[in-house]
Amino acid sequence: AYRRITKISLSHIRGPIADASLLLGWTLNLKAFTGNLPELYQSDAAAADLKWQKTYGDVVRIKGILGEDRLLITDAKALQYIYQTSGYHWPKMWERRELSRLVTGPGLTWADGDVHKRQRKIMLPGFGTPESRAFLPVFLGTANKLAEKWKDMISTSGTDGSMVVNMPYWLSRATLDAIGEAAFGYRFGGLDDDKNELANAYTTLLSETFGSPSLPAIFTISTWAHLPAWLRHLFQQKSARLHHARATEKIGNSVAKSLIDAKANALMGGKGGKDVMSLLGILATPIYILLTPDTMLHKYRTIMLAGHETTANTLNWTLLELCKQPHIQNKLRAEIWDAEATLRANGRTQFEVSDFENMPYMTAVVKEALRFHPALHHAYRQAGRDDVLPLSTPLQASDGTVVTELPVPKGLKIVASITGYNRNKLVFGEDADVFNPDRWLRPSDGKKQTVVGVYANVLTFAAGVRSCIGWRFALYELHAFIIELISNFEFELTPEAEHIRRHPCLVVAPTIEGREKEGAQLPLRVRIAVKGE
Numbered sequence: 001a002y003r004r005i006t007k008i009s010l011s012h013i014r015g016p017i018a019d020a021s022l023l024l025g026w027t028l029n030l031k032a033f034t035g036n037l038p039e040l041y042q043s044d045a046a047a048a049d050l051k052w053q054k055t056y057g058d059v060v061r062i063k064g065i066l067g068e069d070r071l072l073i074t075d076a077k078a079l080q081y082i083y084q085t086s087g088y089h090w091p092k093m094w095e096r097r098e099l100s101r102l103v104t105g106p107g108l109t110w111a112d113g114d115v116h117k118r119q120r121k122i123m124l125p126g127f128g129t130p131e132s133r134a135f136l137p138v139f140l141g142t143a144n145k146l147a148e149k150w151k152d153m154i155s156t157s158g159t160d161g162s163m164v165v166n167m168p169y170w171l172s173r174a175t176l177d178a179i180g181e182a183a184f185g186y187r188f189g190g191l192d193d194d195k196n197e198l199a200n201a202y203t204t205l206l207s208e209t210f211g212s213p214s215l216p217a218i219f220t221i222s223t224w225a226h227l228p229a230w231l232r233h234l235f236q237q238k239s240a241r242l243h244h245a246r247a248t249e250k251i252g253n254s255v256a257k258s259l260i261d262a263k264a265n266a267l268m269g270g271k272g273g274k275d276v277m278s279l280l281g282i283l284a285t286p287i288y289i290l291l292t293p294d295t296m297l298h299k300y301r302t303i304m305l306a307g308h309e310t311t312a313n314t315l316n317w318t319l320l321e322l323c324k325q326p327h328i329q330n331k332l333r334a335e336i337w338d339a340e341a342t343l344r345a346n347g348r349t350q351f352e353v354s355d356f357e358n359m360p361y362m363t364a365v366v367k368e369a370l371r372f373h374p375a376l377h378h379a380y381r382q383a384g385r386d387d388v389l390p391l392s393t394p395l396q397a398s399d400g401t402v403v404t405e406l407p408v409p410k411g412l413k414i415v416a417s418i419t420g421y422n423r424n425k426l427v428f429g430e431d432a433d434v435f436n437p438d439r440w441l442r443p444s445d446g447k448k449q450t451v452v453g454v455y456a457n458v459l460t461f462a463a464g465v466r467s468c469i470g471w472r473f474a475l476y477e478l479h480a481f482i483i484e485l486i487s488n489f490e491f492e493l494t495p496e497a498e499h500i501r502r503h504p505c506l507v508v509a510p511t512i513e514g515r516e517k518e519g520a521q522l523p524l525r526v527r528i529a530v531k532g533e
């Protein structure tokens, strides 16, 4: 109570009103204890963010647990300060780290401070530009395998040269195979075997564990930082909602363990591969001896999950947008076919990263998909000290004053809205709410911008010391899949695809309205594209 009364106040910052009545008739109103969090977590991904941003501006005060103030931030300068300037002074929110620990173990996405610095330093050399470029053939190969699979399916059970395909099922398996080969030199076999245990476990992991949290779940997750560790672990072991996460942890650990053993043996025998883990050589150096076996397991599980669900969902949303606007799809296909013809004319068979320079429309589509549909819509941080946030746009406070920079108290929890920033009109223009790849082809207006994100100034891969280490990887993988899929197929909306929900479940997955329990669903009609010579 003393801390609450004496800390820097945010009461003048405007925001939505939360239901504050403690009782509903004779029953306790849980909503009053969870403030605006239900709307934030239960609506379509970022729907609340965009609504509040429109009404209150780029810094919005929302209510968290038991009336505590939090901020939802989409302001470029404030985000740049939090992500880049402050380094480790804005650590991840503890309760969200605990959630990522549940699905990947205490790996890089969980770690903070010095532990994070150490872990990241070990991993980074495997994810540089030359290393990532070298994996393009792996990504093209996996995408081609998926294309061949779909062609077989269409020829055996399609009608009229087409069939309806559930995108998330296949894209998740294909990106899992791609990350397996590139990061570990191992074929998971997700595309070959529909009974693949790991691929099947991942299929509904995120939607079952994180999708549509109930009010008691929101309350528990937001307060478990205050529980003693034994009670928290007991809850996590017993919770029915976490059953799938526990089962996947077992499968993930056993797959990761066999990969590590095989890799360590190969490296010790002088047979390193070209995958990230071989490049890092951790398993053949004294560092490995210093790391506990568990630390290696968590590194593997982090890459396995972070490296495939994100890319798969970005592809899901890209294909949906290309179906909604067929003229974009056709223009993209024409560019790809032209580039393929040039490749053949030069006596080559496979694209290299340098060829992408001659495919500006494809790069524009990738940038726009990353901007419009970030695979993660929120990031959660907490002020490690009393601080002052700089602002790009002055804020109109509720007492009529104008705020040009914002003092905030230590411990303040913030939601960095990745979607909100990516739709910020000051950064991306008045048409920021429209999916339009052409924006990336317009000449620059010469205005100096506050640069926040690591790529194209979108926040999709986060920024600063905690930015995505796999962003170059993801970029080349996205290009590879788009080339193979758009070159070989035409994609069309199905009646069910008209009712797709942006389902928040750690990542943003497509689900069909009212059928969220079935997990990620995006049925699109896939037709073999016929090239006119």
Ligand code: HEM
Residues within 6 Å of the ligand: 108, 109, 110, 120, 179, 183, 302, 303, 306, 307, 308, 310, 311, 314, 374, 375, 376, 379, 380, 459, 460, 461, 462, 465, 466, 467, 468, 469, 470, 471, 473, 474
């Ligand atoms: C389109 C694809 C991807 C998107 C949108 C994406 C997005 C992100 C974001 C937003 C973060 C920061 C999360 C936070 O602050 O809580 C992150 C972190 C991370 N990503 Fe990615 N990612 C993608 C692909 C990948 C790939 C392919 C890999 C690995 C091969 C990867 C590995 C990681 C790791 C290990 C971290 C933790 C970094 C750290 O905390 O230092 N990601 N990613």
